[in-house]
Amino acid sequence: MNMLGGAWLKFARFKSNQFILAVLASSCCSMVSANSDTGTNEPSDRGAFAAAAKGGLRAPAMARIAQQGSVRVAMKSLHNATANSAGVIGVAPFLVKSHGDQCSVCNAGSAAKIYDGKVCGFDVEVAYLLAEKLDTNLIIDLSQHKYDHVVDLISWGDADLAVSTLSSTLRRAQYVAFSDPYLELSQTLLVNRLAMEKLDLTQAAIVAGMPRIKSNKKSVPALTIAVEGGSSYAEFADDLFKGHNIRRYDDLLVAMDALIKGDEVFAIYADNMQIIQLLNDNKKAGLFLKMVNLQRPDNISIATNYNDSSLLNWVNLFLREIKMDGELTALKQKCGLSGGLYE
Template sequence: MNITRVLLLCMALCLGGMAWAQTGARARASGDAGNSPLVQVADGRMLAPDIARIVNHGELVVSMLAADNPPFFSTQKGQLVGTDVDLARLIGKELGVPVRFDRSPKTFDGVAEMVANSQADLGISRLARTLKRGQMVHFSNSYMRLGHALLINRVRFAEMAGDQPLPQVIRNFTGSIGVIANSSWEEFGRRNFPQAKLVSYPTWQDAVNAAIKGEVVAAYRDELEIMQIVNSDPSLALSLRTVTFNDLESPLSIMVGIRDLTLLSFVNEVIAQRAEKPTVSSVLKSIK
């Protein structure tokens, strides 16, 4: 190859590179949808498709359990309030849209399923991460962590334990444990107490009542709920005792659709930058 051909080839490559750069610049300047994964919304912003969907829709749809669960979410004086409600509204505020809460789900799993089926943008409802839910939705970073606990009927437990030490009986629990049906506690119960007999109840109060009456040896949920039961009625300490686990916890997360990866990242950033991060102690104080 002679020098002239080499020079011509170099000039062609340079001109081609310049043309490609100019085309890309024009596409970026014009917001050409054909060359960009972003979507232009009405106010001119270029947003990721999942974020643009919410902005164009004009609202953030949040799936939330039908039954009240204070202090996370409950209706007081006609207004929906609670720590989960505040978090949902903060996300909506940062997106620039109002929040619409859909409280049609009757179970905790139903909240996650609604998000999985694209019937809601987010699921925020005191939801713990479970292997079942992890097969159909994304989990956000945890926004609160709750330790596991048992509310134990003293008489039934004494009958089961005999002379065995408490730690040994708890770790090899063979009695009956009440849990909320279609909740994370069914999965946690099967995993953490494989020898126990799990009894599912429609509501947490039903499980607590079963423990009080001795229909089950214990009721199983997080430390916050167990402490609320005992604090609300100190006389229960005569018939019930509590056990809290330091090595078991339930991280609460927001459920996000499997296609909404930018929304997931955005939600995680809102959680990370939140000024106030609730703890068991702060939530208990707010209840009092």
């Protein structure tokens, strides 16, 4: 190549580089210009959060709730619930039927939150606080008659959240996502005292594990354990009481009658609050029955659809916040759930 040709090539390369630099400079200027209203030289994508704060870009689940103008919270229906001796229908203090503006639970310190003149309780109090923090309206869905069906409703995407004293279990976690626990109950047996004596069983032996119970160095025959059908305890029982008969009841008050007789049911398996409610409803039953704490926690969580990761993250932050500022403790005290068992 001659000298003239070499010089021309260098000139062409120089002009080409100048063009590339000009394009880059123009692009940078455009980015700064697009964000000029903030008075900064930050790239335009840094403005995404600012847009969200003005009601613009939001995570999908949060945008859906904002568009709905409400958060839809699922709870187990009281449709088949039986009134106890005090006339209370439901599972106190978590969810009970109200009588207009009257509520039998969660009145300590301030009036109970009552939804649509129908239901009240700890679950309702938590749901109202959650909706308040979301700055939206609350809709409570009471269409499902079993706890497992409440989980199904969330799995199908027919409700945003479930606040229904739901135990977080391995099986349920295959269908929904669970928040951090906000309440800890205790797995408990209510046992027929006479049946214990006949089998020569001690409370320590029962706590140690029903499948391994020994009586006079002989294996205990298969016993009948009553649980609420469609609850987490039906699932727990299949694992904990292998080799024994698990009988499912729609209403534990019916199981209570069978337990007192002693020849049909050996024990009722439920959380400590349900057991206490059963005993309070039948004062004389305490003479025949014994409450055995199995020293196994029952972690209660809020359920979200497995696709709603942003909502799950928000719920966990919500729970963390109301724990730190004492709001959750105040709700527990209001509903009679304060103390070590419920922290």
